[in-house]
Amino acid sequence: MEYLENRTFEEIQVGDSASLTRTLTEKDIQVFAIMSGDINPAHVDIEYAQSEMFHKIIGHGMWGAALISTVLGTQLPGPGTIYINQSLKFKKPVAIGDTLTVTVTAIEKKPEKNRIIFSCECTNQKGEIVMEGQAEVIAPTKKIRRPKAVLPNISLRRPYSLFEPYLAKAKSLGALRAGVINPIRSRIIEAVHNAHLAGFINPVLIGNKEKIILAAEEAKIDISAYEIINVDHSHAAITKTIHMARDDEIGIIVRGGALRDDLLRAIQKPDKGLLTDYCLSYAAVLDVPTYHKALILTDTVVNTDPNLEVKRAITQNAINFAQALSITQPKVAILAGLDTVSYSMRSTVDAAALCKMAERGQIQGGILDGPLTFDNVISIEVAREKGISSPVIGEADIIVVPNVETGNILVKQLEYLAESRSAGIVLGGRVPVLMSHINEIHLSTVSCALAILNQDYQTRTSQLRF
Numbered sequence: 001m002e003y004l005e006n007r008t009f010e011e012i013q014v015g016d017s018a019s020l021t022r023t024l025t026e027k028d029i030q031v032f033a034i035m036s037g038d039i040n041p042a043h044v045d046i047e048y049a050q051s052e053m054f055h056k057i058i059g060h061g062m063w064g065a066a067l068i069s070t071v072l073g074t075q076l077p078g079p080g081t082i083y084i085n086q087s088l089k090f091k092k093p094v095a096i097g098d099t100l101t102v103t104v105t106a107i108e109k110k111p112e113k114n115r116i117i118f119s120c121e122c123t124n125q126k127g128e129i130v131m132e133g134q135a136e137v138i139a140p141t142k143k144i145r146r147p148k149a150v151l152p153n154i155s156l157r158r159p160y161s162l163f164e165p166y167l168a169k170a171k172s173l174g175a176l177r178a179g180v181i182n183p184i185r186s187r188i189i190e191a192v193h194n195a196h197l198a199g200f201i202n203p204v205l206i207g208n209k210e211k212i213i214l215a216a217e218e219a220k221i222d223i224s225a226y227e228i229i230n231v232d233h234s235h236a237a238i239t240k241t242i243h244m245a246r247d248d249e250i251g252i253i254v255r256g257g258a259l260r261d262d263l264l265r266a267i268q269k270p271d272k273g274l275l276t277d278y279c280l281s282y283a284a285v286l287d288v289p290t291y292h293k294a295l296i297l298t299d300t301v302v303n304t305d306p307n308l309e310v311k312r313a314i315t316q317n318a319i320n321f322a323q324a325l326s327i328t329q330p331k332v333a334i335l336a337g338l339d340t341v342s343y344s345m346r347s348t349v350d351a352a353a354l355c356k357m358a359e360r361g362q363i364q365g366g367i368l369d370g371p372l373t374f375d376n377v378i379s380i381e382v383a384r385e386k387g388i389s390s391p392v393i394g395e396a397d398i399i400v401v402p403n404v405e406t407g408n409i410l411v412k413q414l415e416y417l418a419e420s421r422s423a424g425i426v427l428g429g430r431v432p433v434l435m436s437h438i439n440e441i442h443l444s445t446v447s448c449a450l451a452i453l454n455q456d457y458q459t460r461t462s463q464l465r466f
Helices: 027-035 048-051 061-074 164-173 186-197 209-219 232-244 260-267 309-325 345-361 372-376 381-383 404-417 441-465
Strands: 003-007 017-023 081-088 099-110 115-123 128-139 146-147 176-181 201-209 225-228 252-254 282-285 295-299 331-335 369-374 399-401 421-427
Touching: 003 186, 017 061, 027 061, 027 260, 027 369, 061 081, 061 099, 061 128, 081 115, 099 128, 115 421, 146 421, 164 441, 176 186, 176 441, 186 201, 186 209, 186 441, 201 209, 201 232, 201 252, 232 252, 232 260, 252 441, 282 309, 282 404, 295 309, 295 331, 295 404, 309 331, 309 345, 309 399, 331 345, 331 372, 345 369, 369 372, 404 421, 421 441
Parallel strands: 176 201, 176 252, 201 225, 295 399, 331 369, 331 399
Antiparallel strands: 003 146, 017 099, 081 128, 099 115, 115 128, 282 295, 282 421
């Protein structure tokens, strides 16, 4: 184990010095800006910085000053040092990639108060002085030796949501009339009300009226302006909502308080559900902080163990949905447990068949590759080590999973281990269905926006066909 050990006032002599070297990175600038709140555009806005006198991003001056504090507090004098005074002159800018060497040298001792004055000099990789001054400290009088602290790693996340463009475009298209099934919990009322205020839905509350009103009172939300259709129980609410969708009285269904399996069975009934010429499937849209764009994962809800023909339909639904989100030619990764075709693993055979179907025009609009394991989908480096080359690797817009179990596990892993956020809808029916549990109100609003974009796309493409 490494230790920090100080030098006491008595041990330090005039002329003693210590130094450290650091290279300024973009991450250093961002972390310092977050910590200090200093978002001067000269440090964080490249367009602005290029128009200024240095024509590039420059580091915060106090980042260099902090390095002086580091030397004084960890080396000379080290632990137990009390900072009293610091004077500095900033002589040259420090840019990303510059390597600074900070040196402090004892130049005067004041025995009456155990104070020491140090000259401070900071030079860049060219030997140029970028900063100089003096520091005064109270030096420790007792010997201190402590283990070095192990600091956590810092991972920076993008400061914006990938869902923002979807929300903006959907809002410009206008709200859909939404049938909300059995909204008898306050959290559901909050989510529905939030989506309504955001301009995405005009809700029709379908369920036990007395319980709906109680839920609204608990949420402290006025629902007097909302239409309420009173029915006895959840099953009746499901039936009524689907009937309204079949009669074009609503443009979206919100699961609300209905059980997922009950609603799934109802919407898949051949004569009374929401079936069309398309297969029903669920597409989750993920904003994963460690991935550079939105990721569509399908099917994670509807088709438990799909055969090849159903997988073809799931894939086509996802491609059409991606195009609704303005992804012109989405890249589709067919996920499997191996990246080679093996007769003993059906997912690999199906993946290869789906790619061949795409070549023959049975799947249209996307670029497919598979079978691919998840690490190959995400990491170009891993794929290269395995000798795999593909336009999909590292750039996937869609991941088609082998079955619901795999997809559901993957979504939850990304949510809880990678801090991803997801929204989604059921595709392929008469109207889109919001099926996911309301665990975050904002994400329910995002799902409503996705439904609007998908409905708009379906309307436009159907008009082109006729």
